[in-house]
Amino acid sequence: MMTRVWFTAAAAATMLALAAPAFAAGDEIVLPKQKWSFSAPFGTFDRGELQRGFQVYKEVCAACHAMKLVAYRSLRDIGFSEAEVKAIAAANEVTDGPNDDGEMFQRPAAPFDRFKSPFANDKAARAANGGSLPPDLSLMAKAREHGPDYLKALMIGYEKPPAGMKVPDGQYYNKYFPGHLIAMPAPLGQEGQVGYEDGTKATIEQMSHDVTAFMMWAAEPKLEARHRMGIGVIGFLLLLTGLLIALKRRIWANVH
Amino acid sequence: MSLATDNKLIKWIDYRLPIFSMAQHSLIDYPTPKNLNYWWNFGSLAGICLVIQIVTGIVLAMHYTPHVDLAFNSVEHIMRDVNYGWLIRYVHANGASMFFVVVYIHIFRGLYFGSYQAPREILWFLGVVILLLMIATAFMGYVLPWGQMSFWGATVITNLFSAFPLVGEPIVTWLWGGFAVDNALLNRFFSLHYLLPFVLVGVVMLHLVALHQHGSNNPLGIDRQGPQDSIPFHPYYTVKDMVGLAVFLLVFALFVFYAPNLLGHADNYIPANPLVTPAHIVPEWYFLPFYAILRAVPDKLGGVLLMFAAIGILLLLPWLDTSKVRSARFRPVYKWFFWVLVADCVILLVAGGKPPEGFWLIMSRVATAYYFIHFIVLLPFIGWFETPLPQPTSITQAVLKPAQEKA
Numbered sequence: 001m002m003t004r005v006w007f008t009a010a011a012a013a014t015m016l017a018l019a020a021p022a023f024a025a026g027d028e029i030v031l032p033k034q035k036w037s038f039s040a041p042f043g044t045f046d047r048g049e050l051q052r053g054f055q056v057y058k059e060v061c062a063a064c065h066a067m068k069l070v071a072y073r074s075l076r077d078i079g080f081s082e083a084e085v086k087a088i089a090a091a092n093e094v095t096d097g098p099n100d101d102g103e104m105f106q107r108p109a110a111p112f113d114r115f116k117s118p119f120a121n122d123k124a125a126r127a128a129n130g131g132s133l134p135p136d137l138s139l140m141a142k143a144r145e146h147g148p149d150y151l152k153a154l155m156i157g158y159e160k161p162p163a164g165m166k167v168p169d170g171q172y173y174n175k176y177f178p179g180h181l182i183a184m185p186a187p188l189g190q191e192g193q194v195g196y197e198d199g200t201k202a203t204i205e206q207m208s209h210d211v212t213a214f215m216m217w218a219a220e221p222k223l224e225a226r227h228r229m230g231i232g233v234i235g236f237l238l239l240l241t242g243l244l245i246a247l248k249r250r251i252w253a254n255v256h
Numbered sequence: 257m258s259l260a261t262d263n264k265l266i267k268w269i270d271y272r273l274p275i276f277s278m279a280q281h282s283l284i285d286y287p288t289p290k291n292l293n294y295w296w297n298f299g300s301l302a303g304i305c306l307v308i309q310i311v312t313g314i315v316l317a318m319h320y321t322p323h324v325d326l327a328f329n330s331v332e333h334i335m336r337d338v339n340y341g342w343l344i345r346y347v348h349a350n351g352a353s354m355f356f357v358v359v360y361i362h363i364f365r366g367l368y369f370g371s372y373q374a375p376r377e378i379l380w381f382l383g384v385v386i387l388l389l390m391i392a393t394a395f396m397g398y399v400l401p402w403g404q405m406s407f408w409g410a411t412v413i414t415n416l417f418s419a420f421p422l423v424g425e426p427i428v429t430w431l432w433g434g435f436a437v438d439n440a441l442l443n444r445f446f447s448l449h450y451l452l453p454f455v456l457v458g459v460v461m462l463h464l465v466a467l468h469q470h471g472s473n474n475p476l477g478i479d480r481q482g483p484q485d486s487i488p489f490h491p492y493y494t495v496k497d498m499v500g501l502a503v504f505l506l507v508f509a510l511f512v513f514y515a516p517n518l519l520g521h522a523d524n525y526i527p528a529n530p531l532v533t534p535a536h537i538v539p540e541w542y543f544l545p546f547y548a549i550l551r552a553v554p555d556k557l558g559g560v561l562l563m564f565a566a567i568g569i570l571l572l573l574p575w576l577d578t579s580k581v582r583s584a585r586f587r588p589v590y591k592w593f594f595w596v597l598v599a600d601c602v603i604l605l606v607a608g609g610k611p612p613e614g615f616w617l618i619m620s621r622v623a624t625a626y627y628f629i630h631f632i633v634l635l636p637f638i639g640w641f642e643t644p645l646p647q648p649t650s651i652t653q654a655v656l657k658p659a660q661e662k663a
Contacts, residue, residue: 244499
């Protein structure tokens with residue numbers, strides 16, 4: 001009896017879980033499925049991949065896109081040393097103040113600062129980008145359905161538009177973007193656009209994969225801790241369930 | 257019923273404030289039907305869900321800022337900078353979903369075994385009040401992160417009140433505290449989202465008082481004939497509830513640790529923007545059946561009224577069900593219609609997540625019509641015309657008979 005009840009409950013929960021993505025709006029765009037080191041239940045981030053991804057972000061994306069929620073100090077988590085983090089931060093000038101004279105002043109960024117945005121405000125960002133606002137990338141990997149698959153597809157999805165489709169000035173055709181017309185030109189246009197220090201070949205495929213992994217880390221920096229804790233919690237609960245079932249049988253033995 | 261202790265201090269206190277005798281009376285000695293199955297776990301599970309939500313919610317409130325410019329980032333501050341903030345927030349967010357799963361199962365348990373029938377009508381009413389309070393609380397909670405779905409969900413739902421003639425517009429302005437969904441609304445939603453769970457605790461207490469007046473219904477749906485049909489709540493049902501709790505926590509943990517955003521919506525990781533409407537505004541999954549009913553009606557006011565009626569009709573249930581027999585085990589016809597109703601609600605849930613057009617709009621209309629037909633037409637008629645199966649004369653007889661046959 002009990003097994004049947006819980007089987008039904010589990011089946012219902014599974015159904016629910018399966019149904020959830022199906023609620024997403026119907027669009028005939030099919031994203032290529034990718035393999036991500038972090039997606040499996042025991043998945044972790046690949047430090048090398050994240051550092052390469054950070055390099056792509058820094059040299060390419062950061063020209064237009066902000067990442068306001070990520071602090072330089074958190075780069076320690078992806079394998080940079082304290083000195084490296086200080087150097088990465090210090091390469092940026094930020095405005096601070098007012099000082100004791102009431103003046104704002106410039107200083108090199110420190111590890112406790114958040115990533116410096118490329119534009120002073122949204123209006124400046126729009127003005128520099130033909131009226132379009134390059135969105136903040138801090139949470140981008142969670143802010144789209146199938147985030148990582150979608151982001152990678154988007155970066156390699158630039159193509160010639162189908163015959164008969166007019167692409168207005170300042171727009172580009174992308175087969176994975178909803179509506180297919182995107183204001184962002186292909187960010188990763190050629191092989192070797194970024195010079196990887198670890199010797200990895202910087203193909204477009206590789207760069208888009210690395211930077212997507214980096215965006216996933218930026219959006220969900222506690223993913224590894226979560227996966228790790230989950231193993232312990234679920235292991236404990238399995239044991240507890242077993243013990244409680246045994247205890248329950250023993251206590252109930254004299255009732256039936 | 258006297259206190260089973262020799263501890264002088266406990267006796268001294270209890271003589272003046274009988275909290276220990278009350279606990280002994282309602283949690284330990286409390287006579288409970290001996291044949292409750294695991295579907296009876298979901299009541300205590302719902303209570304535990306409420307406690308989990310309150311505890312995690314209080315901690316979240318210590319770090320959250322209810323202001324349109326700061327709310328979204330304060331949630332991210334919890335996720336990134338607060339120690340185990342990610343855990344507390346994911347438990348709270350998924351906890352809401354778990355709470356609704358548990359309560360929906362609890363409600364359908366009541367529907368199957370006729371737990372709303374005399375003398376448990378008021379117990380059932382209080383349950384409906386609990387559901388309404390939960391819906392209000394969950395809706396306001398979803399608004400607090402001030403993401404795109406928060407904002408647009410709040411806009412769509414508060415605008416529903418504009419459907420009422422004459423008073424509609426003033427009501428909406430009053431709810432908003434202004435002329436748009438803005439800071440005033442976020443602030444009051446935070447205030448109410450903090451308040452309502454404690455109101456819930458109060459109604460849950462009344463729900464328990466009503467429950468303990470006549471005791472639990474049971475899978476056979478027959479009244480207890482004497483003490484031989486009951487066992488004390490502790491240790492029998494405390495341990496049985498703990499087995500259920502452990503399994504429930506396993507399912508809960510799978511969501512929290514391995515699919516924390518599965519039941520949410522990606523758009524809510526985009527900060528609220530009044531100038532950009534998301535392509536599809538959908539509520540959380542547990543509201544989808546009601547959303548389907550709302551959109552099934554071409555008239556806005558009609559949709560709103562029907563949506564409220566979908567819950568309101570549950571208040572009439574004790575009289576719409578004309579059967580003299582409680583449990584569906586002895587109701588060969590009702591049993592089937594019960595499962596059709598379950599399927600109907602699942603169809604409404606799926607339809608609520610689809611754009612209201614074509615096939616799914618038709619489905620949601622058919623399913624909405626059937627939902628009301630079930631309660632208004634089928635239930636009374638089944639009760640009148642169905643021939644129930646013979647019921648056992650007592651719980652003990654029914655429990656012992658299969659055991660003796662085996663031996």
